[in-house]
Amino acid sequence: xxxxxxxxxxxxxxxxxxxxxxxxxxxxxxxxxxxxxxxxxxxxxxxxxxxxxxxxxxxxxxxxxxxxxxxxxxxxxxxxxxxxxxxxxxxxxxxxxxxxxxxxxxxxxxxxxxxxxxxxxxxxxxxxxxxxxxxxxxxxxxxxxxxxxxxxxxxxxxxxxxxxxxxxxxxxxxxxxxxxxxxxxxxxxxxxxxxxxxxxxxxxxxxxxxx
Amino acid sequence: xxxxxxxxxxxxxxxxxxxxxxxxxxxxxxxxxxxxxxxxxxxxxxxxxxxxxxxxxxxxxxxxxxxxxxxxxxxxxxxxxxxxxxxxxxxxxxxxxxxxxxxxxxxxxxxxxxxxxxxxxxxxxxxxxxxxxxxxxxxxxxxxxxxxxxxxxxxxxxxxxxxxxxxxxxxxxxxxxxxxxxxxxxxxxxxxxxxxxxxxxxxxxxxxxxxxxxxxxxxxxxxxxxxxxxxxxxxxxxxxxxxxxxxxxxxxxxxxxxxxxxxxxxxxxxxxxxxxxxxxxxxxxxxxxxxxxxxxxxxxxxxxxxxxxxxxxxxxxxxxxxxxxxxxxxxxxxxxxxxxxxxxxxxxxxxxxxxxxxxxxxxxxxxxxxxxxxxxxxxxxxxxxxxxxxxxxxxxxxxxxxxxxxxxxxxxxxxxxxxxxxxxxxxxxxxxxxxxxxxxxxxxxxxxxxxxxxxxxxxxxxxxxxxxxxxxxx
Numbered sequence: 001x002x003x004x005x006x007x008x009x010x011x012x013x014x015x016x017x018x019x020x021x022x023x024x025x026x027x028x029x030x031x032x033x034x035x036x037x038x039x040x041x042x043x044x045x046x047x048x049x050x051x052x053x054x055x056x057x058x059x060x061x062x063x064x065x066x067x068x069x070x071x072x073x074x075x076x077x078x079x080x081x082x083x084x085x086x087x088x089x090x091x092x093x094x095x096x097x098x099x100x101x102x103x104x105x106x107x108x109x110x111x112x113x114x115x116x117x118x119x120x121x122x123x124x125x126x127x128x129x130x131x132x133x134x135x136x137x138x139x140x141x142x143x144x145x146x147x148x149x150x151x152x153x154x155x156x157x158x159x160x161x162x163x164x165x166x167x168x169x170x171x172x173x174x175x176x177x178x179x180x181x182x183x184x185x186x187x188x189x190x191x192x193x194x195x196x197x198x199x200x201x202x203x204x205x206x207x208x209x210x211x
Numbered sequence: 212x213x214x215x216x217x218x219x220x221x222x223x224x225x226x227x228x229x230x231x232x233x234x235x236x237x238x239x240x241x242x243x244x245x246x247x248x249x250x251x252x253x254x255x256x257x258x259x260x261x262x263x264x265x266x267x268x269x270x271x272x273x274x275x276x277x278x279x280x281x282x283x284x285x286x287x288x289x290x291x292x293x294x295x296x297x298x299x300x301x302x303x304x305x306x307x308x309x310x311x312x313x314x315x316x317x318x319x320x321x322x323x324x325x326x327x328x329x330x331x332x333x334x335x336x337x338x339x340x341x342x343x344x345x346x347x348x349x350x351x352x353x354x355x356x357x358x359x360x361x362x363x364x365x366x367x368x369x370x371x372x373x374x375x376x377x378x379x380x381x382x383x384x385x386x387x388x389x390x391x392x393x394x395x396x397x398x399x400x401x402x403x404x405x406x407x408x409x410x411x412x413x414x415x416x417x418x419x420x421x422x423x424x425x426x427x428x429x430x431x432x433x434x435x436x437x438x439x440x441x442x443x444x445x446x447x448x449x450x451x452x453x454x455x456x457x458x459x460x461x462x463x464x465x466x467x468x469x470x471x472x473x474x475x476x477x478x479x480x481x482x483x484x485x486x487x488x489x490x491x492x493x494x495x496x497x498x499x500x501x502x503x504x505x506x507x508x509x510x511x512x513x514x515x516x517x518x519x520x521x522x523x524x525x526x527x528x529x530x531x532x533x534x535x536x537x538x539x540x541x542x543x544x545x546x547x548x549x550x551x552x553x554x555x556x557x558x559x560x561x562x563x564x565x566x567x568x569x570x571x572x573x574x575x576x577x578x579x580x581x582x583x584x585x586x587x588x589x590x591x592x593x594x595x596x597x598x599x600x601x602x603x604x605x606x607x608x609x610x611x612x613x614x615x616x617x618x619x620x621x622x623x624x625x626x627x628x629x630x631x632x633x634x635x636x637x638x639x640x641x642x643x644x645x646x647x648x649x650x651x652x653x654x655x656x657x658x659x660x661x662x663x664x665x666x667x668x669x670x671x672x673x674x675x676x677x678x679x680x681x682x683x684x685x
Contacts, residue, residue, distance in 0.1 A: 006538035006604045009573065010565075014548075016572075017564040030551050037547035074543065076536025103535070107572050195539035202546030203630045 008076040008103045011117075016107035019114060028116045035120025041205070042070045043128045045198035046189070060086055060168060063129055064177060065185075067097065070125055071118075072186055073194060078103040082152050084177070088168055091161040097122055098152050105147035113145035115153050126157050134162035212386060215412045219379025226338040226376045230312075233305045233341070234468070236461060241345060252452055255460040259306040259448070260467060261517060266299045266310020267471060269510030270336075271317035275492030275503025289422050292318075293339070297365060297430030300340025301347050302441050304448030308344055312337035313471040320479035321502065323489025326403050327389045329475075331380030335373040339423060342369035343430065349449055350442075351434050361431050370423035378416040382408060395480045401488050442584045444518035444593075445526060450581045454526055526578065527597040538604030541626055557627060562643025563650075569602065570651040582656045587684055590652050591618050595645060603627075603641070617683035620645060628672040636670035638678050645682050653684065661685050 019027055046069070064084045071079055082098035099118070108114050123140035130136050140157040144150035161167045229239050238251030273292030299307035315336040319329045343365040352358050384390060385405065392400035406415065441447060482488040492503050548556045575582065582590070592609050599605045599622070607622040627638045646665040653659045661684040669679040 006536060006541060007602060008536040008540075010541065010569075010602050011544055013565055013568045013572065014544075014561075016568055017561065021564070033551045034544070034547040037550050038543055041543050041546065073537070074540050076540065078535040107568065190537070195537050195543075199539050199542050199546075199630070202543050205546065205550065 008078045009106060011075070012103045012106045012108075015104050015114070015117060019108050019110070024112070027114075031114075031116035032120035032123075035117040035122075036124040037205075038074055038117070039070065039121045039124035039128065041198050041202050042074050043125055044201050045194050046070060046073075048197055058168075059130070059133060063095070063126060065182065066129055067095075067122060067125055068177070068182060069186060069189060071121070073189070073198075074121065075103060075118075086168070091167050093159055093161060093168065095122075095126060095157040097155040097157070099146075099154070100152050102146050102153045105145055105153065108147040110145070110147045112148055113142035113153075114147045115142055115145055115155075118142070118153065119155055122155050123157050126159070130159065136160070136162060213382065213408050213412065215408075215416070216379050216382040216386075219375040219382075222372050222375035223334070223379050223383075226334045226372060229341060230334055230337050234309065234465075239345075253461055254305060254448065254452070255464040256451075256454075257460065258451065258517070259303070260460065260464055261513075262303045262446075263306040263310040263313070263464070264467065264471075265510050265513040265517070266303055266307045267313035267317060267510075268506055268513065270295050270299060270311045270314025272314075272503050272505070272507025272510050274314065274318040275322050276507050277503075289426070291426065291429070293423055293426040294429040294433060296336060296340040297343035297369070297427050298433045298437065300342075300344035301351065301434050302437070302447055304344060305341075306448070308337050308340040309468065311340040313468075313475070316472070316475040317478060317506075318492060318503075320475040321482040321488060322492035323401070325475070325479040325488075326393060327384050327391075328381045331377040331384070334380065335376035335419075338376055339369050339373040339427070342372060343427065343434075347434065349447070351438060352431060358431075362428070365431065366424050366427040369427055370420055373423060374416050374419040377419060378411050381406065381415070382411050385411075393476070393479065395483045397480070398484045401483050441518065443586070443589050445523055445581055445584075446514075446518055447584075450584065451526065454577070523593050523597055526581070527594070527601055538626065541604065542629060545627065557640040559639040559643035559646070562640040562645075563647035564643075565640070566644045566647025567651050569598070570648060570655065574598075575655060579656075582652065585652075585656070587649065587653055587657065587659075587661070588615070588618075590656075591649060591682060591684075595620065595648060598648065599641075599645075603644070605641070612681060612683060614683075616685060617681060620680045620682055622678040622680070625671060625678045628670055628678060631672040632674075633670070633672040635673065636667035636678070637672040638667050638670055638680070641678070642667050642680055645680055649682060649684060 015031065018031065022030065043066075046066070064086075067084055068081060071081075078101060079099060080101040082100040083096065084098075085096050087094045087096060099115075102115060102118070104117055105114050113119075119140055119142045123138050126140075127136065127138040136159045138157060138159050140155060142153065142155050144152060144154040146153050232239050232248055233251070236251055236253060237248050240247045240249060270292070273295045274290060275292070277291040296311045299311050301307070303310065312333045315332045316325075316329055319325045319332055324332070343361065346357075346360055346365045348357060352361060390403060390405045392403045394400050438447075442450065445451065479488065482491070487502075545557060585594075596607050596609055599607045599620075603626050604624075605622050605626050606624050607620055610619040610621065612618045622638070622641065625638055625641065627640050628636075631637055642665045646663050649665075650661075650663045653661050653663070663682070663684045665680055665682045667678065667680050669675040669677060671678050
């Protein structure tokens with residue numbers, strides 16, 4: 001339990017408020033942008049010190065782990081993953097993220113998907129991390145959402161393997177995450193006071209007017 | 212075995228049956244003169260365990276500090292402390308009833324009545340609190356029919372149940388030759404007074420009846436007087452049903468019950484060794500009863516503390532304080548929100564909307580019963596700061612405002628303006644949030660439409676020590 005804990009449903013309520021006041025297009029765009037910015041802040045804080053790259057792991061394993069860790073830091077334990085899995089078709093890679101419990105759309109009933117905040121967050125995280133190795137362009141989409149009656153929120157993040165790089169092999173993308181080890185890593189990261197860095201970076205962005 | 216003790220057997224059986232059933236988590240239901248038993252809700256959360264212990268302390272204190280006021284020597288004798296039994300039973304439910312039973316045991320342990328016969332006192336006093344708990348409804352004593360039921364069952368019935376249980380068990384224990392002093396560690400056990408059959412039924416039984424009927428009626432009056440305050444403070448047991456996840460609390464309760472028996476023995480032992488056993492709570496010598504008075508004062512103080520803070524804090528921490536994410540994630544979210552939405556990202560209107568949603572989606576569905584007890588002033592004073600803490604991670608205090616319809620809310624560590632420098636106050640979101648909560652509460656619960664105003668008078672962003680928000684309603 002976090003020392004400075006709060007209820008992540010507050011974010012869900014803010015999103016519900018935005019949903020009821022903004023036109024749907026504007027809602028989607030602003031929420032996605034917010035998600036991207038939140039991802040940038042968390043990623044920056046993580047990459048500065050805490051999120052060490054394990055050279056024994058593949059880039060796909062690290063991306064998977066990064067998504068789970070960053071989402072936990074930003075949205076807390078109420079956000080629960082069903083799966084994070086890869087698929088490859090030629091040079092097109094995709095990451096399928098399933099969420100079984102989502103505090104962000106808990107208070108919204110809608111005909112369409114509303115977790116744009118998460119969509120922007122996941123897409124930008126993948127982009128930021130993979131761009132360390134090669135320039136890639138991300139295309140992300142929320143395919144189903146609990147708010148619109150589905151039993152899970154499902155996101156697909158797609159990108160093309162940069163020219164010159166081999167596409168991933170099957171064994172590289174079949175990733176098993178050890179929940180216990182991940183939990184341990186999360187605790188370690190939290191103990192490094194990652195939030196202090198994130199908040200400092202957020203303030204720095206605010207005073208400089210952007211990233 | 213006397214005819215009286217034979218008559219007492221069904222009373223004893225009934226008292227023991229309800230005590231065991233309710234203690235083990237079953238609810239005894241009385242309807243149309245039929246009794247049935249069903250699985251009850253587990254009420255043994257932390258708050259109710261505290262309440263049980265405090266009830267024991269208050270009841271023991273009230274018995275020993277007011278014991279034995281004699282009106283007519285040999286005929287009329289009153290223990291005003293007994294009036295607390297229906298009060299504790301009604302407001303606190305089974306935890307209060309068990310508290311009363313334990314309180315009687317504690318009182319016996321320093322007033323000189325501690326023996327195996329105290330089992331009768333334990334069971335009988337449980338019944339004395341239990342019957343009013345079952346008879347009275349919510350709100351209590353509002354109709355003549357209920358008042359007559361209370362007189363018949365809550366006062367006369369409960370008293371007879373208590374009197375027959377105590378006197379009957381005492382005689383049976385005597386017949387079984389169990390009237391022996393309970394040994395003590397570090398000294399000689401004080402002698403025990405063995406009552407004859409005549410003394411039990413002509414003395415003790417009559418004293419209990421003459422005392423408990425008027426005292427239970429006084430208890431009914433106390434319930435009427437205290438209902439407004441105690442229910443508003445979240446202490447009425449029904450209002451908290453289903454709010455807590457009891458977990459292993461029944462085991463904790465049973466452990467504490469055993470510990471309560473052990474504590475009564477320790478008190479008995481210590482008072483016997485120190486020579487005060489039998490001198491406290493036996494007369495109108497209030498100097499000698501000072502320990503009882505201290506017990507009573509400590510218990511009442513405990514209740515005041517939990518009524519002011521602990522219950523709401525606990526309830527709201529369960530409803531909203533899941534602490535599922537570090538609160539600084541909210542700062543990250545606010546920063547991202549400010550970057551994208553610029554103007555209006557965290558303005559007053561947003562705060563009001565957020566408050567309305569929080570109230571209608573989280574607070575009201577979970578706490579409707581409790582919220583309906585509150586006046587606007589109590590909601591502002593008791594609830595806002597907990598909501599601010601658990602939802603906004605902002606520690607705040609509520610002070611009196613310029614009049615009875617206004618309050619000054621001081622925020623120590625405001626999540627909205629943290630790290631911001633500004634020439635003007637910047638916590639518009641909080642200003643709207645507090646206003647929105649007060650307004651939504653008034654409209655939804657009180658069905659009133661007051662004019663609510665909130666204004667930030669000082670802000671940390673402008674270099675002040677605290678953020679201060681004036682909140683008023685008309």
